Amino acid sequence: MGVIKLGICQMPVTASKEQNLSRARQMAAEAARAGARVVVLPEMFNCPYQHEFFTRFAETCPDGDTFRMLTSTARELGVYLIGGSIPEAEDGRTYNTCFVYGPDGRMLGRQRKLHLFNIETDDLVFRESDTLSPGTGPPTVFVTPLVTFGVAICFDLRFPELFRDLAARGAELIVAPAAFNTFTGPPHWELLLRARAVDNQVFVAGAGPAWTEDSPYPYYGHSLVVNPWAEVIACAGERETVLLAEIDLGQVAEVRKKLPLHRTEKSTLIKF
């Protein structure tokens, strides 16, 4: 069981796709220089979190500037690159999709956002389902020589059964590219990440875009890494940051041994 360094690029997202791609690349390089072997980008990192940009900035796999940037960045830096999410066009629909790359630049797979963010409060009204389609099918677990991880995108954090499923499929680390906001972020963001970690005794890493004065969407920032004991081991503020965390994967087995929640013996698993 090794110790790996994880880097989260809490980047500003602007209305220029070119600028977003170049910022993501620079910040990933900074994380790699600091020793990160797994680098994570935020939800919709190439595109403002606004309906009018989703279809305009969408790309169809594997063509497009974003795919070219992700593959070359992963290869040149020799890192696992968890490409946050982007609007993905396929069959006349647009999905909110995370593409994952290995250190040789090959795409290892994708995970589409399964639960779309629809909210109606006095502070914020947003309906992802007006323009986006949800992913379907079982979630993907990426088995690599370094770490076995799953991906859940932002609002997916609110669905504990998804995280239980990923953990049952062997994920030791669950990465959540996200774009929480300044209304739901303060009461819910850290709570959700720590809850999913303590439920499943896994590492959970949440990556959000940076808050900026001129952004029309009120990004919360506060990217966070939580260990299997639900302790916060790294946390950003609201501004642009490369957040680094040392992940000791041995802690997964250690915590599960001390507090065996997931054994199937009758003594620990009560069936109702």
Ligand SMILES: NC(=O)CC(=O)C(=O)O
């Ligand atoms: N942006 C999201 O998908 C989710 C979110 O901001 C929230 O759940 O709150």
